[in-house]
Amino acid sequence: MSDKRRITLKDIAKALNLSPSTVSRALNGYPSLSEETIHMVKEYAEKHQYVPNPIAVNFRKNRTSILGMVVPHLVHHFFSTTISGALEAAKKNGYNILMAQSYDLLKDEILACQHLLGMGVDGLLISVSNETREADHLQAFLDEGKPVVQFDKVTDHISGPKIEVDDFQGAYQAVTHLIRQGYRKIAHLSGRMNVKNSHERFLGYKKALEDHGLEFKEEWVKNCFDISEEEGFGFTTELVNMEEKPDAIFCITDLVALGAMNCLKSKGYTIPDQLGLMGFSNWMLSEYTSPSLSSVNQFGYQMGAKAAESLMELLKIHELGENQTHILKTELVVRHSSLKP
C-alpha cells in the first residue's frame, strides 16, 4: 500500500530554512511575523498539501475535539434526531461525536461511558437509561474535568446542565386539545411512573382534566412497561371492554398510539369519530398512519443541538457547568386522529 507519509512542520521548516516554531506561528496566524515569511510558508504548505497531524495537535493540547454521546437506542426516531442535531452543532465548532448506545441498560451504559472516557473524549452528552439510579460512571468524567450535559432523560445523581423537554406542558396541551374537541372521557396509556418523563406526562394529563372539571378515573390509566405497540393494543382492548369506556386515549408515545389505533380499527371503532387518539413524540410514522396521528413534537434536533452547544461552551470556558435545567417547549401537532367532527 502507498502510505505516502504526510509532510510535517519540520519538513517545511527545513525546506525554507526556518525554525519549526516560526512555521507553526505562520500557519496558525500569529501576529508579529513578517508578511513575507507568512506568505512563503503558506505557499509552501499549500503547494505540498501540508495537513497538520491532528493526533499530534490533540496530544499537545491535551484534548481530542471529540464529544462522547450516549443514548438508549440509536435506531429510534427521536434519538437519531437528537444525534443529528448534536452532530451539526458539533461540526460547526470543529468538534465531532463518538456514539454509543446503552440499550436502556445500566450495565451497558457504564461500559459505554468507560469506553468513551478511555477514548479520551473532551466531554459527554447523555440521555440516561431507565435503570440509572446512581452515576459513578458519569462522575468519573467530572473527576477528570470533563463536563457532562444531560438531555431528555436525566438523573439528579450528578450535577451539571440538563436539557429537558417540557413533558408536563406537552401532555397538558395535548389533553386540553382533546377536551376542546369535545372528548370528555379521556384515558391515558402511560409509561413507568418511576421514569420522570412518563410521570410528568401523567401529571400534565391529570392536571388538564382537573383544570377543565373532568373526571380522573384511576382505571383509565394503564401503565406500559415496554412502551410497545403490543401494549398499546392490549391495554386499548381492556379500555374498550370496560363498563364505562373512554371516548379518547392519550398515549405516552406514538408507537403505543399506533397499537391503540390498530386495536380500535380491528374492532370496528372509527377514529376520530367514536374515539379520539393522541400520541407523543411526533415520530415520522404518525404522519402516515390512517387516520394520521395527532402528536406532540419534542424538537429532538434542537435538543441535541442545544445539548452539544452547552457542552462546547463549557469546554471553551473550561468549566463543568452549573446545576441548571434548560427546558424546551413542545409543539402540539394536530392531525386527523383527534379532530372530533
Added chain:
Amino acid sequence: MSDKRRITLKDIAKALNLSPSTVSRALNGYPSLSEETIHMVKEYAEKHQYVPNPIAVNFRKNRTSILGMVVPHLVHHFFSTTISGALEAAKKNGYNILMAQSYDLLKDEILACQHLLGMGVDGLLISVSNETREADHLQAFLDEGKPVVQFDKVTDHISGPKIEVDDFQGAYQAVTHLIRQGYRKIAHLSGRMNVKNSHERFLGYKKALEDHGLEFKEEWVKNCFDISEEEGFGFTTELVNMEEKPDAIFCITDLVALGAMNCLKSKGYTIPDQLGLMGFSNWMLSEYTSPSLSSVNQFGYQMGAKAAESLMELLKIHELGENQTHILKTELVVRHSSLKP
C-alpha cells in the same frame, strides 16, 4: 473545576523506582519481566487507578482507533440500523466510530470526508450519495494509506471492498411471491434508474415477470424521484385510473408503499383482496400499518457490522483491500398486504 490530573507512567516509575519502560512493559504484558515487578506495577497501577492516556498512545502509534462513517441520512431507519451494527462491531474490536451525514449531497459528502480525514480517522465506511459520480474525496483516504469500505450505495470510481445488498434477488423474490399469490398484473413504483440499487430492483422485477410468463408493461412502471410517501400516493392514483389497472404494486421502498396504501384505502380499494402490495427495506413501520406491509428485509445491522469488520481487518493487516464485492442476501418478509385470499 477539579481537573484531577491523571497519574502517568512516569509517576508510577518514580514511585516504584523503576524506569518508565519497565512499567510500560509490565502493564502491556511483555515477557521477560520478573513476576515480582509485574505484580508490583500492576498493583500500584490498580490502586492509583492508572489509565493510559489514549491520546499519547495514539500519537505514538500513529493511529486513533477511530473509524469514520458517512451515510446520506442519519434519521433513517435503514441507515441508523447499519450504524448500530457498525458500532457494535467496532466496539468489540476496541474501535469507535465518528459519524457524518451527506444529506445525499455530493458537496456535503466531500465536506464530511475532509472533516473526518482531518480528525485523523484510521479508515472510512461510506454509503455514497446519489450525486456521487467521482471520488477524489475518497481517494484522499487511500492516498494516506487509509482503507475505505463502501456499503449499500456504492461507486465504482474508487477501488476497495464493497458490501452490497442483493437488490436484484430481493426484488425477484418479492415479485415472484406476488405471482405465486395469484396476482397477474404487477406494477412497480421504482426509483431513479441511474441509482444502482433502484435499477437492480427494477431488473429483478422485470426478470421475475418474464420468468413467469407475465406481461411487462412500460406504463406500469413509475419512477419516483424523491422516494417519498407523496410520490407513492400520486403514482398509485395514476395507476388505478388507468384503462387496464394493475392488481398488485411492488414498491421501491416501504415509504412509497405506505403512500400507495393510503391512496388505495382512501379510494376504497381493499388490500390485499383487490390489490396486493409489497414494500422494500422492512422499515419498522411496515409491521404496524394496517394491513401490515409485506417487505424485503435488507439486514442493515449485519451490513453495517460486516462493513466495519472488513475495514478493521484491513487495518489489522495494513492493506487497502481488494476490489471485491460482498453481497448480502435479502429476506422476504411476508405480512398481510400481499396475501391474496
Added chain:
DNA sequence: TTGAAAGCGCTACCAA
C-alpha cells in the same frame, strides 16, 4: 531482567 534515551509532531516559552 531492567534502564536509558530517543522520538512521534506539534506548541509555547524564553531568548535574541
Added chain:
DNA sequence: TTGGTAGCGCTTTCAA
C-alpha cells in the same frame, strides 16, 4: 521578527 528548545505521555530500540 525569529530561533532554540523543552516537553506533552508513551513505546521501543539498544545497551547493560
